Amino acid sequence: MIARGDTMGVFYIESPATRQLQRKARVGDYPHLVIHSSIIRPASNRYINEYVRRLHGKPYSPLHPLLEGLLEESYGIMVYQEDVTKAAMAVAGFDAIEGDGLRKTLTKKRAEKKLREYRERFWAGALERGASPGQIDAIWEMMMSFAGYSFCKPHSASYAKVSYQSAYLRAHYPAEFLAAVISNGGGFYSTFAYISEARRLGLAILGPDANASELAYAGKGRELRIGLQQLQGARRESLEALLRERERGPYRSLEDLLARVALPLSDLKILLRTGALDALEPGLNRPQLMWKLLQRHREAGREPVLAWPEEGAWIPALDDYPEAQKIQDELETLGLIYRFHPLxxxxxxxxxxxxxxxxxxxxxxxxxxxxxxxxxxxxxxxxxxxxxxxxxxxxxxxxxxxxxxxxxxxxxxxxxxxxxxxxxxxxxxxxxxxxxxxxxxxxxxxxxxxxxxxxxxxxxxxxxxxxxxxxxxxx
Missing domain, CATH: 2.40.50.140 (Nucleic acid-binding proteins)
Structure with missing residues (x-):
């Protein structure tokens, strides 16, 4: 899965650039993922394809014999911050403190003056040790690819570990994993994109339900249930009140819900339009549900909008909303279409x-x-x-x-x-x-x-x- 770049939602390796790198590398083992977590930085773009070619067997020689063995695990390419320190010590005779100073300077903004000083010392030291101007330029240029931000190997290794853990969850518990990703605000992509990915993974996408949904998205087996947090415009305190009261037992009907928890009519209308109240009245379509809601809902001591003098609601025979209206309701109340891909x-x-x-x-x-x-x-x-x-x-x-x-x-x-x-x-x-x-x-x-x-x-x-x-x- 990692080697194919099928890592949408996976910590740190779900970006388009990283997924493309995984497809080029075609390896998914931990040591290589540690390398990839560090090399995938903007300034190193020019070295990524060369790394991939060497990974797949292209012969190469170190930039200088003094680097022999220092960069073997990354195929002669500097990948980690400490590679800068080690290369400066090996090629130009820097001591550990001076080499680490160069590493730190590369991570700072507006460090041009100090970098010029380091470059002069690096050139002088490298020339003394027999490096040619071409070799020195190539080594220094690779060091400059660490300008801005980069990782040391322990940092990259710790990130890769979390990536592996989340990749395992995606592979073996895709519904639960994607539910957690969406509920926590996602990563690189929108909820719409993650739901599309869930659909491509063969998961059934279930809509909001007053008796089945939690506030967060929930996954179980091959099903992903939309959480009430997705409702656009509904008050959070209303949704929390609905869930608290449900702990005493599921709602048996719309009237039972209205009797047990006081919610504003505006929030109830949103719940109804999402389909979250459908299962409470299986014999009624949504226009009929709306009719019943407007007859039975009382707010702040006021009479219902459609007050009915007799006991029990009177529900006329009404046609269901056309499909286009339901789609529009989904968009307006959830911000997306979940029942199918909009294409x-x-x-x-x-x-x-x-x-x-x-x-x-x-x-x-x-x-x-x-x-x-x-x-x-x-x-x-x-x-x-x-x-x-x-x-x-x-x-x-x-x-x-x-x-x-x-x-x-x-x-x-x-x-x-x-x-x-x-x-x-x-x-x-x-x-x-x-x-x-x-x-x-x-x-x-x-x-x-x-x-x-x-x-x-x-x-x-x-x-x-x-x-x-x-x-x-x-x-």
């Missing part, structure tokens, strides 16, 4: 297009293809020329796939991209050492395809951003 809403229109699903992109390397995807996270970076570009992760029902928007594409497409709707993406499939991605040339909203068909359009607004009221991470 299903476009199924008929998308079925007319020649699309490659995420799970089959590897079969199309080097070809120009079209995909559909929902944006779940992204990161804007700058090229060496200072131009903006972005790495984005999209998902469809079959998986998550990574995309690259190079500067020209970024300028054309970035203004229209968002996490509120699906997009059609056209580009070339790339394979970098086993990590598949799509270099996007064109992105357009799926709504255009729907508009061109006879299907109704669904306006999602900001609803599908997901996660406990939080949006996907779009840096």
């Amino acid at each position: 299903r809403l476009y199924e008929e229109a998308l079925g007319r297009l020649d699309l490659v699903p995420a799970c089959e992109l590897a079969r199309h390397v080097g070809r120009r293809v079209r995909t559909v995807g929902w944006l779940i996270t992204g990161k804007v970076v700058s090229t060496k020329r200072g131009e903006a570009m972005e790495f984005m992760s999209f998902e469809d029902e079959t998986g998550i796939y990574e995309t690259t928007f190079f500067p020209d594409s970024f300028r054309r497409n970035a203004p229209r991209l968002n996490a509120r709707q699906p997009f059609l993406l056209t580009g070339e499939v790339a394979d970098e050492l086993g990590a598949i991605s799509l270099n996007v040339a064109q992105a357009s909203p799926v709504e255009r395809a729907v508009a061109a068909s006879s299907l109704p359009a669904f306006g999602f607004g900001a609803g599908l951003l997901g996660g406990n009221g939080q949006a996907a991470t779009l840096e």
